[in-house]
Amino acid sequence: ELKVEQNPLFLSMQEGKNYTIYCNYSTTSDRLYWYRQDPGKSLESLFVLLSNGAVKQEGRLMASLDTKARLSTLHITAAVHDLSATYFCAVDTKGGGADGLTFGKGTHLIIQP
Amino acid sequence: DAGITQSPRHKVTETGTPVTLRCHQTENHRYMYWYRQDPGHGLRLIHYSYGVKDTDKGEVSDGYSVSRSKTEDFLLTLESATSSQTSVYFCAISSAVETQYFGPGTRLLVL
Numbered sequence: 001e002l003k004v005e006q007n008p009l010f011l012s013m014q015e016g017k018n019y020t021i022y023c024n025y026s027t028t029s030d031r032l033y034w035y036r037q038d039p040g041k042s043l044e045s046l047f048v049l050l051s052n053g054a055v056k057q058e059g060r061l062m063a064s065l066d067t068k069a070r071l072s073t074l075h076i077t078a079a080v081h082d083l084s085a086t087y088f089c090a091v092d093t094k095g096g097g098a099d100g101l102t103f104g105k106g107t108h109l110i111i112q113p
Numbered sequence: 114d115a116g117i118t119q120s121p122r123h124k125v126t127e128t129g130t131p132v133t134l135r136c137h138q139t140e141n142h143r144y145m146y147w148y149r150q151d152p153g154h155g156l157r158l159i160h161y162s163y164g165v166k167d168t169d170k171g172e173v174s175d176g177y178s179v180s181r182s183k184t185e186d187f188l189l190t191l192e193s194a195t196s197s198q199t200s201v202y203f204c205a206i207s208s209a210v211e212t213q214y215f216g217p218g219t220r221l222l223v224l
Binding site: 033035041042043044045048088090093098099100101102103104105106 | 218
C-alpha cells in the first residue's frame with residue numbers, strides 16, 4: 001500500500017524567512033504533484049515533477065524530486081503572507097499517470113508579518 | 114481554470130437516503146476521479162474512470178458507486194447515505210499527460 005507522508009503538518013513562520021516542506025512516499029514513483037488549497041476552496045495545481053532530479057520554480061516556491069530517496073521538497077523563499085495555505089503532495093497510486101493520486105495529509109502553513 | 118463543475122455544491126440529507134453527485138467537464142479529458150476530503154486524512158480516492166463506461170475502485174470505495182455514460186459526466190452515488198459519508202467531495206479530471214485539475218467541491222452533510 002502506497003503511503004505518502006508530509007512534514008511538518010503545521011508550520012507557522014515569519015515573513016521573509018525560508019523553509020522547506022518534505023514529502024516522503026513508500027513505493028517507486030516517477031511522478032509527484034504539489035497542490036495548494038486555500039480555506040474553503042478547491043485544490044490548485046502548483047507543480048508536476050516527472051523524473052528523478054526534476055526541479056521546478058514558480059515565484060517564491062521551488063519543488064524538487066529525488067526518486068531514489070522517494071523524497072520531494074517544497075522550498076519557500078522569503079515567505080510572504082499570501083503564501084499562507086495548506087500544501088499537499090500527491091503521488092500516482094499505480095505509477096501510470098492516469099490512475100488516482102494518493103495524497104499526504106497536507107501542511108498547514110501560516111505566515112505571519 | 115479547467116472547465117469542471119460540480120452539482121450540487123451543498124447538500125444536506127438524512128441517513129438512509131440515496132444521493133447522487135454530478136461532475137461535468139468541458140475539457141474532453143479521458144480520465145475523471147472522485148475524492149473525498151476529511152480533516153486529518155487529506156484527500157482519498159473513491160472511484161475513477163478511464164473512459165466511458167470504464168471505472169475502477171479507489172481506496173475508499175465501499176458505500177459508493179459511479180457511472181460514466183458520457184465523456185463529460187461522471188456521477189457518484191451514495192446508495193444509502195450514512196453519517197460517515199459526511200465530507201467534502203471533489204471531482205478531478207486529467208488527460209494523463211499533465212496534472213489533475215480539481216472541481217470546486219460539494220459539501221455533503223448526512224444527518
